[in-house]
Amino acid sequence: DSVGPEALRLNDTRGRQDRLTAQFNTQRGVIDGPAGPLNLSMSVSGNMSAAYRWMDGRKLDPVHRRSGTAQAALNIPINRAGEGLFPALGDLSFDLSTRRQLATGSTAQQSWSAGMNHQPWPWLQLRGSWDQSKSAPDAEQLDGPVEQNVQRLFDYARQEVVDVLWTTGGNPKLRPSLRSNFSLNVGIRAWSPLSYDIGYSQSAQRWAMSSLPELTPTIEAAFADRIERGADGRLIRIDARPINLERQSDSNLNHSL
Numbered sequence: 407d408s409v410g411p412e413a414l415r416l417n418d419t420r421g422r423q424d425r426l427t428a429q430f431n432t433q434r435g436v437i438d439g440p441a442g443p444l445n446l447s448m449s450v451s452g453n454m455s456a457a458y459r460w461m462d463g464r465k466l467d468p469v470h471r472r473s474g475t476a477q478a479a480l481n482i483p484i485n486r487a488g489e490g491l492f493p494a495l496g497d498l499s500f501d502l503s504t505r506r507q508l509a510t511g512s513t514a515q516q517s518w519s520a521g522m523n524h525q526p527w528p529w530l531q532l533r534g535s536w537d538q539s540k541s542a543p544d545a546e547q548l549d550g551p552v553e554q555n556v557q558r559l560f561d562y563a564r565q566e567v568v569d570v571l572w573t574t575g576g577n578p579k580l581r582p583s584l585r586s587n588f589s590l591n592v593g594i595r596a597w598s599p600l601s602y603d604i605g606y607s608q609s610a611q612r613w614a615m616s617s618l619p620e621l622t623p624t625i626e627a628a629f630a631d632r633i634e635r636g637a638d639g640r641l642i643r644i645d646a647r648p649i650n651l652e653r654q655s656d657s658n659l660n661h662s663l
Contacts, residue, residue, distance in 0.1 A: 420460040421551020421575075427453040440491065441483035441499070448478045457549040457576075469549040473509035487525070496526035507542075513582050515541050531593040536586075543580040543615055547648050550576035561641045562622055568641050577647040585611040604661040611654045618646040 429451035435443035452474040459466045484498040485491070501521040508514050517539035524532040552575035561568050591605035618632060619625050621644065626633050634643035 419462075419551060419553055421553075422458045423455060423546070423550075424458075425453055425455040425545075427451065439483060440489065441486040444483065445481040446478065449476070451475045455545045457545060457551070459551050469545075471510040471545045471549070473507060475505065475507040477503065477505035479503035487528075496524065498522075498524045505539075509542060513540075513542055515539075515582065517541075529594060529596040531595075533591040533593075534589065536588050538584075538586045540582055540584050542582040543577075543648070546576065547580055547615060548576050548578050550574075552576070552647075559621065563626065564639060564641070570641050571643040573643070573645045573647060575647055577649070580615060580648055581613050581650055583611055583613045583615055583650070585609065585614075600663065602661070602663050604659075606657070606659050608657040609655065611651075613650040613652065614654045615648055616651055618644070618649055 429449065431447070431449045433445065433447040436446045437444040452472070455471050455473075457469040457471075459468075480502045482500045482502070484500065485495045487493070487496045499522075501519075501523075503519045504517065506514060506516045517537060519535065519537035521535040522533070526532075552573065554571055554573050556569050557572040558567060558569050560566070587607065587609045589605065589607040591603065594602045618629065621633070629649065632645040632649075633641070636642050
């Protein structure tokens with residue numbers, strides 16, 4: 407009863423997306439050091455996409471996007487157990503990498519990461535990593551065809567099951583997200599065949615891209631502009647296109663024997 411014929415008429419939408427992608431990869435040893443070769447790997451890729459949409463039989467202006475990505479990774483062996491400048495230091499190496507992407511109508515995406523692997527004794531292994539990234543929404547999240555259909559769901563506010571007009575597709579107002587991760591892991595292999603591992607990880611993200619969460623009174627209050635009700639309070643329409651979450655964070659401590 408909550409969705410009338412005038413709303414169902416809006417469902418006459420169609421869309422198509424075309425994409426062309428090319429990629430080049432290379433890997434080689436750069437320098438031979440006392441602990442092994444320093445390896446460099448690089449990758450370059452690009453793609454072009456076009457999104458076409460029709461509404462009520464009328465063709466809308468197409469959306470064209472281009473993007474390119476370049477990334478490089480470097481493995482740096484510092485020391486090898488029983489060899490090199492510090493034989494007692496054990497195996498030690500570092501990994502460095504960077505990535506950058508440019509896309510039409512979007513700010514640059516870029517990321518950096520650093521990792522460490524250290525095995526001072528045969529029974530102890532230490533691993534650490536840190537990375538930071540800035541990512542932008544893809545063409546589908548920004549320009550995906552807007553679709554509307556009727557869905558039946560439970561309205562917690564009125565404690566009733568209703569038919570609502572459900573909108574999905576791209577959201578051109580999405581903003582890039584920022585994310586950082588840190589992890590540290592310790593592995594002990596002193597009592598064969600037993601082993602013990604413990605690891606800590608922490609991540610934080612600003613403006614994470616997500617779908618609209620399940621409708622509850624709290625979600626409705628936070629995203630009031632996405633929920634439409636009639637004069638009698640009956641739920642009519644939900645805009646479920648992608649959203650940005652202001653902040654997300656979590657941390658974990660895991661161990662196993």
